[in-house]
Amino acid sequence: MNIQAIYNKRTFFISALGLTGLLFAQKASAQEGLKQETIDIISTNQPKLRDAYKLNLTASLPGIDTSRPSLKYQLPALNLNFMYQAMPLKPLALGKDSLSYLQNNFVKLGYGNYKTPYVQAGFGSGRHDMYNYGLFVNYTGSKGKEIPDQDYSNLNVLAAGTYLLPKFRFDGSIGYDRNTVHYYGYNHDTANFKKKDLEQTFNQITAKVGMQNRPQNDWAFTFQPEVKFILFNDSYKRTENTFLLKVPIRKQVFEDIYIKAEGIFDLSTYKEGSNRAINNNIASIHPSVDIMKPGFVLHAGVNPTWSNGKFYLLPDIVNESHLVRKKLILSSGWISYFEKNTYRNLANKNPFLAGLPGEMLNTRVEEKYTGIKGTLGSHFNYNTKFASVTWYNMPLFVNDSADTKKFTTRNEAQLRAFQLHAEVGYIEEEKFQARVSFDWYNYNKQETEVQPWHLPAFQGDLFAQYTIAKKLHLNADLFALSGSYYLLPNKDFDKTKGAWDLNAGASYDISKNFGLWVNANNLFNTHYQRYYLYPTYGFNIVGGVLIKF
Known part of the structure; x- marks a missing residue:
């Protein structure tokens, strides 16, 4: 109830x-x-339910079944009959190297008027991961027709090699050059000389050893020391030995800032017969900072230089600012450097030099310039420069008053000039390219000499090259040269005539290994004189075959 x-x-x-x-x-x-x-009323009735009995339950996980089930599948066989039977699979061969095979060796032979033999050959080792080497030989010479003794010959031999290690690269070369000319700048109607009395032969042996580290990242130090030995002599027992050491170092310090330093030691000793030796030494250290940003480049440094014991602190500042990215670049600078007046360097400019008159002062050059350069479209490029140039202790060539067929040097203490340089180039891949350039100097002041002897005020060059069907290669080169002043034995002076010189050449590839070539020089047949009493050859042509293997 x-x-x-x-x-x-x-x-x-x-x-x-x-x-x-x-x-x-x-x-x-x-x-x-x-x-x-x-x-x-004793008490009220308060009914109360009895406490329910509670069960205490403890939960636990079931044991893990570690046994691996064995599952078996049965698929019905499906047999299909195809008319086409596929070829069995075979592994493909590895692709060949994308680099084409190098023709490391060539021989170029030819002959032309003026009894001109032409031999040129090159032999190379090809591509190697650890080393490469090569040998180059060149010989040519001519004998004059219009002017007796207008003969020359030139021999060049060069052997060079490179050895590569993971962290270093070693380069070495040894070369021999032999250049023979004749002093033919005399009056052939009144004078007569023996061949051996007019011959001048220059011999040069050059040995060079260099090393370059191969850093693993752009921020590491890079250095490239180089040592060069040069032995130079001529037929008149004039000798000159040169030791040249260069040690350039470069380090990136920030994302777009680099610091550089280069030490140069250029030591030369000249002897003529039993006369005393003449030393000509230059030592310099070139510290600089390079800032390279998009559209802005600044090279700021100084050149502390010692020339034969005298100290010079030379400026070295160059700036390029993009006014229009890559199309219009303003370039300006203030630089100064030394040109060493050794017997070897002067003889390379004028091979008819009669030795050194005595101790030579090295030429200090100072340039202050500005200009614009850049590109126009995808084919044109241009470069212009207007500069104020000063040469201190400039050697000028004059005919020897006692023997006019030889030249001596006059020291110009200070020569000033305004320079205008301009060039425009056009390149269309490897099919066609052309370039025109010129340099014009306005020599406005000299302290020691009356005129800047044998320095032309204008030099121009127009070059063009065209390739037809990748087999026929045509080229032409037009030179323009203004006249220059020369000194007469009676202390009077005159001026040589200006000249145009057009050269043209062609080569045709008969096959991969054989070709024909021809070069024609001085098509205008003008006997102009770069140096007084030394006219050039007239029209001359040389042609031959080219073998590559």
Whole structure:
């Protein structure tokens, strides 16, 4: 039975009993009079449920089944019949090297008027990971027709090699040069000389050894020391020995800033017969800083130089600023350097030199210039420069008053000039290219001499090359040269005539290994004089074959 129902019935029973008693009392009081009674409630009934019994359960994971199930599949066989039977697979061969095979050796033979033999040959080792070497030989010579004794010959032999290590590269070479000329600048109607009395032969042996490190990153030091020995002599027992040491060092310090330094030691000793030796030494250190940013380049340095014991602090500042990216570049600079006046260097400029008169002062050159350069489109490029140039102790060639067929030097203490240089080039891949350039000097002041002897004021060059069907190669070269002043034995002076000189050449590749070539020089047949009393050859042509293997 519901406890709440029992509770309600008991309450109802007590209440009914009380109510019956009350009615009974009222009836008795009516009969007998009222009696006072008291009801004491001991306690109230509060039913309470018994506490439920709780079960304590502890959960745990089931054990891990480490056994590997064995699964078996059964696929029905599907048999298909094809009309086409595929070829069995085979591994492909490795691709060949993309670099073409080098023709490391060539022989070029020819002959021309003026009894001109021409021999040139080169032999090389080809591509190697650790080394390469080569040998080059060249010989040519001519005998004059119009002017007796207008003969010359030239022999060059050079052997060079390179050895590569993971961190260093070593270079070495040894060469021999033999150049023979004749003093033919005399009056052939009144004078007569024996061949041996007019012959002048220059011999030069050059040995060079160099080293260069191969850094693993752009931020490392790079250095490239080089040592060169030069032995030079002529037919008149004049000898000159030269020792040259260069040590350039370069280091990147920031993303676009580099520091460089180069030490140069150039030591020469000249002897003529039993006369005393003449030493000519130059030592210099070139520290500099290079800043290379997009559209801006600055090279700032100084050249502390010692020339025969005298000290000079020379400027070395060059700047390039892009006004229009790669199309219009403003270039300017203030630089100064030395040109060493050794017997070898002067004889290379004028082979008819009669030795050195005595101790020579080296020429100090100072240039202050500005100009613009850049590109036009994808084919044109140009470069212009306007400069103020000063030469200190400039050697000038003059005919010897006692023997006019030979030259001596005059020292010009200070020679000044304004220079205008311009060049424009056009390149269309490997098919066609052309370039025109000229240099014009306005010699406006000299302190020692009356004129800048044998220095032409204008030199120009127009070069063009064209290739047809990758087999026929054509080229032409047009030179322009202004006249220059020369000194006469009576102390008077005159000026040589200007000249035009056109050279042209062609070569045709018959096959990969054989070809024909021809060169024609001085097509205008002008006998101009670069040096007074020494006219050039007239029209001359040389042709032959080229063999490559």
